[in-house]
Amino acid sequence: MHLFSGYNSPYLFAISLVIFIGLLEIISLIFGSLLSGALDAHISDSDFLTTGNTGQVLHYLNIGRIPSLIVLCLLAGYFGLLGILLQHGWVTLWQTPLSNLLLAPVCLIIAGVAVHYTGRAIAPWLPTDETSAITENDFIGKMAIVTGHSASAGRPCEGKFTDEFGQTHYLLLEPEDGKAFNKGDKVLIICQISPSRYLAELNPWPNHL
Incomplete structure (x- = not known):
């Protein structure tokens, strides 16, 4: 399997997104801001994103418990790694790639579950910008x-x-x-x-x- 084959494009893009977000966060810190803090503020201010089915999905992904950019990086990272590994296994066994129309949704669902449990595990260890010390x-x-x-x-x-x-x-x-x-x-x-x-x-x- 060649890592940069066309069938790995969605997963390589996801991993590239993780790297891009990391660079943006570093740049925002240099200019005295915090990209994740701003994004979390906008999410909490949006009724559409905090209520209904969308709100339940974000809650499942631990948005609000851990910074939203960390959630996005975990989701993209798991999705990318799962896709590449599963394609590698499929090509090794069958000498042909699996259709991403089938594989990508499966990877996304598994990544979402992984983010749920990973977020719950790391939340107590992450520094947060907000504290219960004041309301x-x-x-x-x-x-x-x-x-x-x-x-x-x-x-x-x-x-x-x-x-x-x-x-x-x-x-x-x-x-x-x-x-x-x-x-x-x-x-x-x-x-x-x-x-x-x-x-x-x-x-x-x-x-x-």
Whole structure:
């Protein structure tokens, strides 16, 4: 079996996706942001992704228990490795590749089950950005830093703050009507709009904080 044969394309693409996500996360860290934190914030803010059948699937895959990008990397990694190994075994036995129309769905289902149990196993060992030390209501009154490019009313961007326990929290921030935030602005969180979306105002005490 040749690793780069055409029948391995879907699985090589999945493994390449894992590498690409890792590079994106490194780049986002260099620029002072966290891609996984932003993605988790958007998922938790979406009713479509957190309710119904979609919400059940994401819950099964441990979205919310571990960072969503780790879930995606595990899913793509398992899918890619399973596909390559099963194709290798099939070609070894029968000297012809198995149709990916049959193999790919099987690999995806097995990968999903593997992600479910792997996520449950590694969740206690992963550092998280959020902590039970404070609740979301305690975010109000905190001073945060805008890490996204810009924000205006109805168009939030990512922000973060570090609580008194040293835990970093990522959330979506937006200003009041007629105002705007830019990257690097210090803002005061004044109320909660949705589970991960907050209304804020520019630092009212710039000479002190």
